[in-house]
Amino acid sequence: xxxxxxxxxxxxxxxxxxxxLAGTAPDILCLQxxxxxxxxxxxWLTYRDGDHVLPQRANLxxxxxxxxxxxxxxFCPAAQGVLWDDDTSIPxxxxxxxxxxxxxxxxxxVQGFVHKNYSxxxxxxxxxxxxxxxxxxxxxxxxxxxxxxxxxGLRDLNGKMDTxxxxxxxxxxxxxxxxxxxSDDLTVICGDFNVEPDSExxxxxxxxGLNELVTGRxxxxxxxxxxxxxxxxADYMLIDQxxxxxxxxxxxxxxxxxxxxxxxxx
Numbered sequence: 001x002x003x004x005x006x007x008x009x010x011x012x013x014x015x016x017x018x019x020x021l022a023g024t025a026p027d028i029l030c031l032q033x034x035x036x037x038x039x040x041x042x043x044w045l046t047y048r049d050g051d052h053v054l055p056q057r058a059n060l061x062x063x064x065x066x067x068x069x070x071x072x073x074x075f076c077p078a079a080q081g082v083l084w085d086d087d088t089s090i091p092x093x094x095x096x097x098x099x100x101x102x103x104x105x106x107x108x109x110v111q112g113f114v115h116k117n118y119s120x121x122x123x124x125x126x127x128x129x130x131x132x133x134x135x136x137x138x139x140x141x142x143x144x145x146x147x148x149x150x151x152x153g154l155r156d157l158n159g160k161m162d163t164x165x166x167x168x169x170x171x172x173x174x175x176x177x178x179x180x181x182x183s184d185d186l187t188v189i190c191g192d193f194n195v196e197p198d199s200e201x202x203x204x205x206x207x208x209g210l211n212e213l214v215t216g217r218x219x220x221x222x223x224x225x226x227x228x229x230x231x232x233x234a235d236y237m238l239i240d241q242x243x244x245x246x247x248x249x250x251x252x253x254x255x256x257x258x259x260x261x262x263x264x265x266x
Contacts, residue, residue, distance in 0.1 A: 001104070001139050003148060003264045005190040005237055007032040008064075009257040010047065011057025013226070017256040022067040026263065028137070029068070029099040030150035032192045036061040036075055037083060037092040045083035045090055049123075056083055058090070061097055071099040076111050078131040078152075079119035094123065096152050096191075098133050107145065108136030110180040114169040115154045127154040127165060132173055132191075134180040146188065146266070147181035149173065153193040153201070160231060162200040170201040174208055186244050186266060190237040192259060197233055210238035213264065219250045226258035237262045 004026035010033050011017060021029065037045060037058040045058045057063060065073040077095035084090065100106055115130040134149030151173050154165060173189065181187045189210060195201045197215045206212060214222060214236050221232035239245060247265040 001266050002026045003028045005030040005262040007192040007259040011060035013256050014057045016254055018067045020256045027101045032096045032152035034061050034097045040090045068099050071101050074098045076131050076133040078129045079123045081123035095131055104137040106135050110134040110176045114151050114172040126157050130154045136180050145185045147185045148188045149177040150191040155194055160195050170204040187240040192235050205238055210240050211242045213237045213248045217248055222260045224255045
């Protein structure tokens with residue numbers, strides 16, 4: 001089984017992202033920063049937050065679903081705000097999505113919020129609502145259940161330092177994973193956590209028996225040349241049974257986002 005975790009950056013590198021996902025077609029894709037704008041047929045809209053202006057693929061969820069036709073697609077919104085078509089505001093949902101190849105039966109799911117709750121009118125003040133989603137699937141090749149839970153960790157405008165909100169977020173994520181998994185499952189937790197490797201978030205998850213693979217396997221960044229700010233880590237993948245890892249990689253090339261895909265083979 002191949003599991004990929006990626007922050008899709010709102011589809012900004014759409015022309016590279018979709019062929020990459022179609023070509024690799026991981027069995028499980030955990031994708032953060034996904035846009036869903038059912039009221040618009042435009043390919044591109046614009047996100048505006050003060051000086052922060054970013055092109056957004058208006059229906060990234062639809063686009064990735066089309067690129068992975070053999071996968072079941074599940075979208076989990078965190079908020080509905082507006083994107084812009086010139087001077088016209090377009091209602092647009094923002095969140096994360098999970099794509100599961102149809103050969104893997106989904107035998108359990110969990111969805112919820114690790115920070116705040118659903119924001120139905122506007123994206124809200126920073127730090128904004130953050131959701132998480134998990135699937136429990138049956139792997140016939142290995143004759144076992146695998147539970148995978150991912151989140152997009154909150155963005156704090158002051159940086160990636162430890163905060164009480166991030167501590168609560170980590171404990172909620174761990175609780176969601178525990179509620180999903182059974183005792184004999186292979187358990188994976190991943191996502192764009194928006195924290196540094198020495199964070200309390202990773203300490204909480206490691207104390208629960210999860211092995212962090214990015215720094216544990218010697219990778220020195222989960223960012224690429226698209227990311228211009230200091231700090232080279234944001235994304236992590238953890239597993240409870242280290243012996244189950246057949247391969248793990250942080251993909252620097254091709255660049256399909258300002259985050260690197262994390263790819264785990266178990």
